[in-house]
Amino acid sequence: MTSVPHSNQQPVVPTGRPPKPKKERARKGESLQGYTFMLPTILIMLVFTLIPIGYSLFLSFTRVNLFGGVSFEFTGLTNYSNALQDERVWIALKNTVRYVAFVVPIQTIIALIMAAVLNSGIRFQNTFRTIYFLPTLTSSSALTMIFMFLFSLNGPVNNALVSVGILPEPINFVNETQFALASIMVMNIWATVPYYMTIYLAGLQDIPKSLYEAADLDGANAWQKLTKITVPNLAPITNYVILMGLIGCFQLFDQAYIISGGSGGPNNATLTFSLLIYQYAFKTLGTMGYASALAILLTIVIFTVSMIARRLNKEESHY
């Protein structure tokens, strides 16, 4: 619900406001008022966003010592070159990329399908929407608790699978190397689909009905209408959904932290890039500067992947 609108909102910027002849004094007064209204925003943005961006860059070239006060030792590019040789960085990167590669496409497709179903002229649309949205409202913390319970040794998932005969004996999903990350994937797809579904729904309502009527006259079936009308017309929305999905998934932290108790275990299976940054910054001594370098690298990765996704999407939507 919180992101940057792009081109479609831009024209509203009131640059061409009709010039009203005003006295110089009134102008000055208005400038003062303008800054008074903006003051809290400017201060908070300065202290907690703008300064930290520069600070973060600076930290990434230093070794930070937290004994007593805070002191820095300039180390040049050492942090960055260390990152390339750090085995845990590569493990975290692999886990994160695997997570992104599964979750983003699956959640996008399910969201699109569910939005199309909801928009197909069925009744009780609002009731269904209201129910579907519940997981998105719930905190990552409570959701992870619920899923840890469901997937626990005595939990309903194991009980069901064992009683049906799929599993010979219960599996401790959350503590098994091969299942831990997959559990998080399932949970997060389940939790984020409703949000993107809502965004798709708004987009679907903007597609002119006449397109579908024309297709009906031509004898198109439901599948053809979906692939030839719905999907191409939703391209800009898909672009947005994929971008937001990528950015969100690359930052996966809460669930990985809670499931592993902050360790990224079992066997580094839930060690995501953000969790690794957290560990180096706050759990081991003397690696805060190194963690800053990793944060910068993560930011670069996110920006690059977003740019590529945007480029690919643009090319595709030419068809």
Added chain:
Amino acid sequence: MKPKKWPRVLLYCVLILYGLVTLYPFLWAVLAAFKPYAEIVSGGLNLLPEKPTLDNFAYIFTRDPLFPKWVMNTFIVATTGTILNVIFNTMAGYSLARLRFAGRNYWFLLILAVMMVPGQILLIPNYLIMKSLGLLDSYSALILPGAINFAYIFMMRQFFINFPKEIEEAAQVDGLNRFQTFWKIVFPMARPAVATQAIFIFLGFWNEFMKPLLYITSPEKYTLTLGLQSFQSQNATQWNYIMAASVVSIIPIIILYILLNRYFMQGLRIGGDK
């Protein structure tokens, strides 16, 4: 273009199935909160409790020394944070939309740009800044950095651009100055937009996990999300208590969702317009 009969049945099947997938985990959680420990670990497949009990809730509220505090802390932080956001975001949005001051467009572009900055890059410097301001382990550390929200500043700006100017001019004719006009006339009239942002900001504070994890060290100052996590690591497999605590942490949000559904849907539409 009503679908034919059999695809219609299929559509409803998909919808109901997805509804079940959505509700099923919640149902298990809620009902487990009413089950005694023995019933949960016995591994039955019964969704409904055989011997429903309120003991789990009684335990977390009376025997656990910290849980009630966490509920209070979360209310304090989320409410204060929401009030500050509503005031600051609305002021900034109004200023960017209505007041002509030097550098206004630059500030606006800057706000658009910083919306793109991922949170991870701010974590470490913000921690050090909090440390040097002496704010670590205080509610202020949770509230201050989130006391403004760029996306809602943007939303309020869009709202005020379409706001009828005549109303403010009439107020000025009546002798109100800019600040009086804003507080007495404009702010009250912006209520729908303000309500929408208030809900989502409250939700954001309520569900925040990372900030309390980084900034709060004393268990009696934890918020619910962090409390739940530490509660779980202390109580290991006492799922009856953990589920009761989780359910309690969700209830206020569900109540808000039901009472203010209209504004929720409005906020989603704003998200959807992008």
